[in-house]
Amino acid sequence: GTFLEDFIRQSLLPMTVPINAETVKMLKDDDRKVVLAVLQDDSDETSMRLIKILRSAANANHDLVFGYVGVNQWEEFTEPFHDSKSSQLPKLVVWDKDEKYEVVEGLEKLEEGDHGSQISRFLEAYRAGRTIKKTFGRRFPTLLGVNALYILLLLVAVLVVLMFFSGQGEEDRQPTRAHQE
Known part of the structure; x- marks a missing residue:
């Protein structure tokens, strides 16, 4: 039944996906929300360490897809999730793969230090519903x-x-x- 279907569907995507045009199409078929890490550059050393931590979080949270995207790699995609002037990166959001996303107030930006516990607190607060729902705004309202x-x-x-x-x-x-x- 459904357990087997869920297992197969969850196995189609890697635990942590780099977000690009191809993976966005693949994500449309998956009904799970995406915990998205918006990074400045997904290939620098700090980001690589963060991606490893995201993988371990994904192991413990199969009901969510974990993804990451670098502003340097795909700026147009990342624009709605952060204001390039005031937003600090890296940043975590929960994206519904459409026009809505959620941020956990006070925990959306990852500070230097223990990213693992910050991600755990973020997920705890998300599951408790302590989020602010946002919709992609037009660039020129x-x-x-x-x-x-x-x-x-x-x-x-x-x-x-x-x-x-x-x-x-x-x-x-x-x-x-x-x-x-």
Whole structure:
């Protein structure tokens, strides 16, 4: 039954996955949330140590997928998870693989030191529900929704075309009046 299905599905992905275009597609088929470590560079020595710690956390938490991504490796992907000006890295979030993610207030950024216990406290707080749910915001928020903006642009374009054609009709009629006088 379901135990075997879960085991097989969980075995399809490595315990800790580097996040890239291919693994994001693979994650869409998995219903587990992703504990995502946002790193500055996923190939530097500090990050490699952190990734090893993530692997051991993944061993103990099969109900979650553990992933990591470097800002240097895939900046566009990491942008919604951190503000490049004020955000300190590395940072942990729990991502639903869509437009929502959760942060544990006060425990999202990993300080120098014992990353293992910091990750344990993060997971404890996450499971206890001490999280702040966030949604990816647009880079340039508008008062109108994007669809409303498209409709507005379409209406302006139609008005411009109508004015253009109505203006052309008047120019054609004026000379005929002048000839009649």
